[in-house]
Amino acid sequence: MIEINELTFSYKKHNVFENLSITFEDGKIYGLLGLNGAGKSTLLYLMSGLLFPHKGSIKFNNYDMQKRNPNALADLFFVPEEFDLPNMKFETFVNLNSPFYPKFNRETFMRCLRGFEVDINCNLNKLSMGQKKKAFMCFALATNTSLLIMDEPTNGLDIPSKSQFRQVVSSCMDDNRTIIISTHQVRDVENLIDHISIINNSKLIFNEPISKITEKLIFRDFKLNQLPENMIYSQTYLGGELGVCKKMIDDEETPLDIELLFNAVLCQPDKINQVFAN
Numbered sequence: 001m002i003e004i005n006e007l008t009f010s011y012k013k014h015n016v017f018e019n020l021s022i023t024f025e026d027g028k029i030y031g032l033l034g035l036n037g038a039g040k041s042t043l044l045y046l047m048s049g050l051l052f053p054h055k056g057s058i059k060f061n062n063y064d065m066q067k068r069n070p071n072a073l074a075d076l077f078f079v080p081e082e083f084d085l086p087n088m089k090f091e092t093f094v095n096l097n098s099p100f101y102p103k104f105n106r107e108t109f110m111r112c113l114r115g116f117e118v119d120i121n122c123n124l125n126k127l128s129m130g131q132k133k134k135a136f137m138c139f140a141l142a143t144n145t146s147l148l149i150m151d152e153p154t155n156g157l158d159i160p161s162k163s164q165f166r167q168v169v170s171s172c173m174d175d176n177r178t179i180i181i182s183t184h185q186v187r188d189v190e191n192l193i194d195h196i197s198i199i200n201n202s203k204l205i206f207n208e209p210i211s212k213i214t215e216k217l218i219f220r221d222f223k224l225n226q227l228p229e230n231m232i233y234s235q236t237y238l239g240g241e242l243g244v245c246k247k248m249i250d251d252e253e254t255p256l257d258i259e260l261l262f263n264a265v266l267c268q269p270d271k272i273n274q275v276f277a278n
Contacts, residue, residue, distance in 0.1 A: 001026055001061060002047055002147060002178065008055035009046060016042050018202050019056070026146070027175040028209075031193035032182040033262055038199050040182040041081065044149050047180070048078040060147060074101055076147040077140045081155060085132055087125035090118070094139060101143040108172060109142035115168040116161070129156040137165070141172040148179045154188040166192045186258040196258070198265050206265045208276055210256060216275050218247045219257040232271045233264035246275050 007020040016039040024030055034040045045051040046058055049065040049072070058065045063072035086093065098104040113120055116134040124135060133156055140148060154162050170192060173179060181189055196213065198206040222228070222241045234243040242257070244264040265272050 003059045004047070004056070005059075006056035007046070007053050007058065009042065009051070009053050015202055020199075020202070020204055021056075022197060022204050022207060024178050024180055026178055028195050029169070029173060029179045029181065029193045030195045030197055031186070031189050031258070032180055032197050032199070033184070033186060033258075034182075034199040035266070036184060039202065040184075040199065041151050043199070044078065044080075044151050044180070044182055047147075048076065048149060049073065050078070075103070075145050076149065077101070077143045077145045079133075079136060079140050079148075079150040079153060081152040083132075083136065085124035085127070085136065087123065089120075090122050090124055090135055091120050093124055094120075097139070098143075101145060103144035105142055105144045108144060109138060112138035112141050112168050112172070115171070116164050130158060130161055133157060134161060134164070137168070141168065144177075146177055148177065149182075150180070151182045152185070153181060154183065154185055162188050186262055190256070190258050196261070198262065200266060200269075205269045206272065212276065213261065214253050214256055216247055217261070217272075218245050218251050218254045219243070219260055220245070220254055232275070233260075233268045235260070235263060244272075 002024045004020060004022050007017050009017045032040055032043070042051065046053060047060070047065065049068045052066050060072050060076060063069045065072065094109065116138055118131065118135050118138055122135070124132065127135060133153065137150070137153060140150070154165055157165060165188070169179065181193060183189055193210065195209045196206065197204065220243060222234070222243050228245055230246045230248060231243045232245060234241040242260055244260055
């Protein structure tokens with residue numbers, strides 16, 4: 001579990017967060033969403049102990065991340081959006097780095113290699129961007145850390161690889177692990193995440209589990225002249241409107257449309273949160 005309490009952080013005169021509080025619980029895959037520049041990557045660096053809050057606290061399993069305790073660092077792994085890998089064979093990289101992670105699991109590593117179709121004998125420095133991401137995620141998942149943080153992990157992946165990503169990540173999840181995925185490509189994490197957190201303008205503006213979202217809201221298309229009174233947000237497409245509505249007693253549950261929900265939260269945050277407050 002990672003607990004963020006009254007977090008304030010800024011870059012010189014640019015205020016990124018002010019009194020931000022949020023808890024990420026064990027056994028869940030979180031989708032951390034926000035516009036470009038909303039502070040998603042900064043928050044991940046703060047959680048990883050690579051940046052330090054100006055006020056407030058960040059605790060991972062009761063460890064203060066500002067102190068960078070070795071036990072805490074050995075039980076979390078951070079996959080940044082951009083990174084370089086050394087000029088060496090993948091197996092050499094694993095042999096050198098896996099001892100830093102006491103729960104590293106070789107069997108999980110080999111399963112991830114098969115899932116991502118990565119050769120353990122490849123030279124990391126000669127891989128394409130997409131192949132580097134898949135290789136690094138194989139190692140990240142195999143560390144078996146309690147906290148796994150990924151920043152824009154599907155950037156650079158082709159369509160088949162994005163499907164592989166969802167399958168491999170879900171196969172490595174258990175009740176003792178927390179996975180936080182920050183992305184603005186919301187379609188890539190559909191059917192993978194089970195909790196959505198959205199930040200905007202230095203604040204947490206939405207934070208709900210998928211199960212509650214589909215219980216409270218419906219997502220469907222409507223004809224232009226048949227918009228319901230309970231519609232909260234809509235956007236026009238060819239032939240009609242895509243809408244987010246408050247779920248009524250007689251409404252059937254509909255599949256979650258993450259992109260539509262994201263746009264609705266940004267445009268109508270008060271109306272959306274009022275539904276969940278009730």
